[in-house]
Amino acid sequence: MQLYPLKFSPIFCYRIWGGDKLKTVLNKNYQEESIGESWEISDVEEFNTVVAEGELKGETINNLITKFTSDFLGKSVYQNFGEEFPLLIKFIDAKTPLSIQVHPSNKLAKVRHNSFGKNEMWYIMEADENAELIVGFNQKVNKDTYLEKLENGTVLEILNAEKVKKGDTYYIPTGRVHAIGAGVLLAEIQQTSNITYRIYDYDRVDAKTGQKRELHNDLAIDAIDFEHHKNYKTNYSAKENESNTLVHSPYFKTNILKLTEGVTKDYSNLDSFVIYMCVEGDAVLESNGAKYQLNLGETMLIPACLNDIHIKTKGATLLEVYM
Template identity: 70%
Template sequence: MKLYPLKFEPKYSYRIWGGEKLKTVLNKNYALDSIGESWEISDVEDNETLVCEGALEGKTLKNLIHEFKEEFLGKSVYQNFGDSFPLLIKFIDAKNPLSIQVHPSNELAKERHNSFGKNEMWYVMQAEEDAQLIVGFNQNVDRESYQLHLNDGTLLDILNIEKVDQGDTFYIPTGRVHAIGAGVLLAEIQQTSNITYRIYDYDRVDKKTGEKRELHTEMALDAIDFKHYPNYRSTYSIKEANVSNKLVHSPYFKTNIMHVTEEIIKDYSQIDSFIIYMCVEGALIVESENEAYPVNTGETLLIPACVEQIKVSGKSAKILEIYL
């Protein structure tokens, strides 16, 4: 059996802060209310996504890795990660603010949870007027001053608040305190991890449980990077259409942005990795082996490492191109 570009059936997650935009803007198909996250490509235990089209329909990422190994992942990725898929790909709709939170480093996550850490990035697809994100601190703080602000209810005074618009991009390394604000729809790329330490949750009660959500204030203390940085926003430019423009390149994943306005040939023979396309605007068609794979806004396509050349066409589409 041959590998081909793969679409997966998303996993939808209820969130206390979730809205309807995954359905109304991204055309996701679900019946539940307050869906905050669409897990597009996931190897997280109990949340594995399944191939939804073609001869490999119903297969998980683990199934694909077991069967195809480096053909699927790429030689170096398979050597480094074995049977674990290294990335978790999501769309997130925050009708209300997320909790203020932090993710542990690889070392701390391994020690405490036998998990990867959670370095991640955000690409804002839509932002309502005055929508904001919280990213890092607005001043240098230390453990003691942080705890004082947390205990007396003035934590927001020391956090860096960023007003955001469509296209704004942020890399969130482990240790950086952060939160998505109300009215933001975004694409998230992260290491495969579901470890989050909640620091503050606005004293909200979850309508499903009738209780406040658990906080992890003590565990978070050892995970937080208290340093203030001069700039938290990732700067980039789409210098040229129909080519890959660098967006965020980290030790854990590389993400480019591509504005597709015509038919182009993409040659991935020099990239020893699978490629993921997230369509964040417009629509495009990917062609491989005389098969066409349409990818619309809010859809994701995984191109296995052995598929070295594809044809991409669109009139005005923007895609995130992700690989290791």
């Protein structure tokens, strides 16, 4: 059996804050209400995505790594991560705000949870008028001030809220307090981790449980980076029909491809799988003489052994992700 460009069947996750844009905008197929996240590619325990099409249909991503090792991941990625897939790829729809939260570092997550940390990035696909994100602090803050604000319910006063629009991009390193606001649809790329420390949740009650959601402030206080930054948004150029650097971190690299015509990508020097997230338009990928359709809201993984990818389109924006 040979590897080919792979789509996976998404895993749809109920969230108290979820809406219906994953269905109405991104054409996802599900019946449940309040679906907030579509896990496109996941190796999180008990949330292992499976191949949707072709000869390998039904194979989990974990099985693919076991069978194809470095042909699937790339030699250096396989050496560093073994049989664990290093990234978790999602689309997120927030009808109402997410909780204020923070993720632990690799070191802290390893000690506490035997997990990777959760460095992540957001690419805004759609935002309602006046939609916001919370990213970091809006002033210099120390631990005592933070705890005082948290205790008296005024923690939002010291958090940095920014209005967002389509195309805005944010890198969220571990330790940075953050939240996606109401009316935001985005693509999220992150380390494989499901560890989140919830700080503040607007005193909401989950209709499914009848309970307020658990907060994790005892764990969060040691994870928070209190440093204040003047700018949290990622600046980038977007020259048409070429890969433009979006976020390059030690944990993943993401470029943006704004395509108005077909291009050919040569990955022979990359030594990594590549993931395409289609955030606008649609395209057809060609590999080894076969064609693969990629529509808005779909994700495709190019195994490391496939070097030449031809992308045909009359208009598409792709996020290009690799290690």
